Every structure is written in structure tokens, then in C-alpha cells.
Amino acid sequence: MTPGVALLLDADGLRVVGASGAPHRSPLVAPFGATAPRVTEALRAAVPRGADALLVVGTGVLEAAVPALPPVPPDARLPLLRLESDRFLPLPSGAAVALAGPLVLGMDGPTLDAWVTAMEEALPVRGVVTLPQCAAWAAGDGCWRCPAPEGEVAEVTVRDGALVEVRRRREGGHEAAGSASRPLDVDAVVEAVRRRAVPPLADQLLTTGLHRRLAQRRRRAWWVAAGWAACAAAVLVAGAERRRAVELDRLEARERQLVEALEPARTARARVERARQELLA
Numbered sequence: 001m002t003p004g005v006a007l008l009l010d011a012d013g014l015r016v017v018g019a020s021g022a023p024h025r026s027p028l029v030a031p032f033g034a035t036a037p038r039v040t041e042a043l044r045a046a047v048p049r050g051a052d053a054l055l056v057v058g059t060g061v062l063e064a065a066v067p068a069l070p071p072v073p074p075d076a077r078l079p080l081l082r083l084e085s086d087r088f089l090p091l092p093s094g095a096a097v098a099l100a101g102p103l104v105l106g107m108d109g110p111t112l113d114a115w116v117t118a119m120e121e122a123l124p125v126r127g128v129v130t131l132p133q134c135a136a137w138a139a140g141d142g143c144w145r146c147p148a149p150e151g152e153v154a155e156v157t158v159r160d161g162a163l164v165e166v167r168r169r170r171e172g173g174h175e176a177a178g179s180a181s182r183p184l185d186v187d188a189v190v191e192a193v194r195r196r197a198v199p200p201l202a203d204q205l206l207t208t209g210l211h212r213r214l215a216q217r218r219r220r221a222w223w224v225a226a227g228w229a230a231c232a233a234a235v236l237v238a239g240a241e242r243r244r245a246v247e248l249d250r251l252e253a254r255e256r257q258l259v260e261a262l263e264p265a266r267t268a269r270a271r272v273e274r275a276r277q278e279l280l281a
Contacts, residue, residue: 003126004051006194007043008186009115010131011060011149014039016046017190026187032061036118043122052124054194055116057107057205058131058186059146059154063089064166067104082109082208098130098205100163105130109207116210127198127214128205132156135184136163138192144184155181 006017013031029042047053067088069077078097081088081104085095089106096112098105116125135144136158148154148168157165201214 003054003194003198005047005053005123006190007053007055007119007125008058008131008190009055009061010058010147012147014042014115016043017056017187017194036114036121039115039118040121043119047123052126053119054198055119055125055128056131056134056190056193057112057128059156059166059168060149060152061107061111062130062132062166063091063106064103064132065089065106066102078202078211079208081106082206082211085109094207096128096205096207096210098133098203100130100133100136100203103132103163103166105132105166105205107205112205113207113209124217126217127201128210129193129199129203130205131184131186131190132163132166133199133203134189134193136161137196138189139184143181145181146184147186153181156184 008015008017008026009032011032013028013034015026016029017026029046030039034042065088067081069080069088072080078099081097081099082095084093085091085097085106086093088104089095089097091106091108094109095106096109112128116128119125131146135146135156139158141158141160144156144158146154146156151171152168153171154168155165156163201211204211204214206214
């Protein structure tokens with residue numbers, strides 16, 4: 001199942017991707033420093049009622065690094081990165097982090113939590129991913145130039161379908177050899193990712209609290225789906241039993257009709273037999 005809309009959160013604020021129907025970048029619905037009530041009100045006005053959302057975090061509010069992780073099992077890496085994010089990224093501990101190939105992507109945790117809480121007053125947020133991940137999933141190989149704060153350039157490098165580098169540099173500064181970046185069609189790649197199934201939690205940009213919330217929501221959704229499936233199975237079984245009972249009643253009624261139809265013939269045959277016996281007596 002795919003989310004109804006995609007929300008793009010970047011350094012300048014929040015956008016509802018594709019909401020305007022314009023071929024270029026969607027307009028802002030709330031600036032980055034907006035209060036929670038304003039964000040909620042803006043989303044209620046911009047998003048159809050009953051929709052849910054995939055949140056995409058842009059390069060303007062992301063930090064990226066290649067972490068030197070201790071030898072821990074794969075399922076322990078994300079909890080470690082969230083707990084000790086200040087060791088691997090220029091962010092306080094408790095950051096929202098995502099692993100993408102060799103990279104760890106991060107955002108200030110309380111900031112992301114506050115944004116998601118404000119959004120969920122208007123609509124459910126089914127997942128949180130990053131724009132660099134979307135580029136890797138939907139844009140193809142190359143060096144892609146992404147939106148960045150004024151005076152900066154953000155570049156994302158994708159090789160063999162995997163994210164290999166995310167960096168921000170000063171506008172007009174030194175460009176990496178061979179990087180020849182092309183502008184990323186942000187709305188197109190975000191919309192392409194929205195049309196897919198929501199990525200697994202292990203691929204999302206989450207704080208510990210957000211991870212727990214989304215995991216609980218998924219479990220509830222699974223149990224609700226399982227309950228509906230059980231109800232549907234029970235209805236089908238009951239319907240089959242009812243159809244069998246109706247068919248049995250029909251056959252028994254037909255049997256009675258045949259028995260009644262044969263009764264005169266049996267009576268006549270019995271008379272013939274009695275007459276034959278009287279003649280032979």
C-alpha cells in the first residue's frame with residue numbers, strides 16, 4: 001500500500017509534493033521555523049482529508065558521514081548510531097539516523113520529532129526517508145545537485161544504484177573531479193518513491209521514539225488486517241455451509257417429490273401382483 005501524499009521537509013520549510021500540479025518544485029506550505037499549530041493548519045488546507053503521508057527529509061537539514069562502527073551485529077548498528085550520534089555526526093546524541101550503504105545520514109532528533117508530531121495532527125505519517133535515498137532509488141547513477149541553503153550546493157552521488165556520497169559545499173567552491181553534477185528533479189524522484197511501498201523501518205530516518213511509534217503502528221495494522229482476514233474467512237465458511245444446507249434441502253425436497261410421483265405406480269403394481277396370485281390360487 002502506498003501513501004497518499006509525499007511531504008518534503010528541507011531547510012526552507014515544508015512542501016506537499018505535486019500538490020500544485022506544477023511541473024516544477026512544489027510551493028512551500030509552511031516555513032522551517034513555523035509553529036506546530038501553523039504546520040497542522042497548513043497541512044489540513046493542502047492535503048485531502050483521509051490521506052496519509054511519506055515524509056522526505058531534504059539535504060539542507062541532513063548531515064552525512066562514513067562511520068567507523070565497532071564490530072556489532074547489523075541489527076545493533078542503528079540503535080547504537082541513534083544513541084551515540086554525537087560520535088559519528090556533528091549532531092547531539094539522540095539524532096534521527098538512517099544507514100544508506102556506507103553512509104550514515106542524520107538530522108537533529110528533537111527537531112524531526114516535533115515536525116512529525118505537528119504533521120500527525122493533520123494526517124498519519126507512514127514513514128520518513130531522505131532525499132539522497134530517493135535519488136538512489138529513483139534517479140539512477142550520477143552526481144545529482146539537490147536543493148541546499150542559500151550560498152551552498154548539495155551533491156548526491158549514486159553509483160550502481162547505491163548511495164556513495166552526500167556532501168554540501170559553498171556555492172562556487174571547489175567541485176570534486178569528475179562530479180559534473182546535474183540538477184535533481186526533486187518532485188519527480190519523491191513522487192516515484194511515494195508510489196512504491198513504504199520502505200522497511202531499517203531504511204528510514206528515525207529517532208528511537210519514532211521507530212517505536214511506527215513499529216507499533218505497523219503491528220496494529222497487521223493485527224487489524226489479520227482480524228479482517230479472519231472475519232472474511234469466517235463469512236466465507238458460513239456462506240459455504242449455508243449453500244450446502246440449501247442444496248441439501250433442495251435435494252431432499254426433490255426426493256420427496258419423486259417418492260410421491262412413484263407412489264401410484266407402486267400401488268398399481270401391488271394390485272397386479274395380488275390379481276396374479278388370485279388367478280393362480
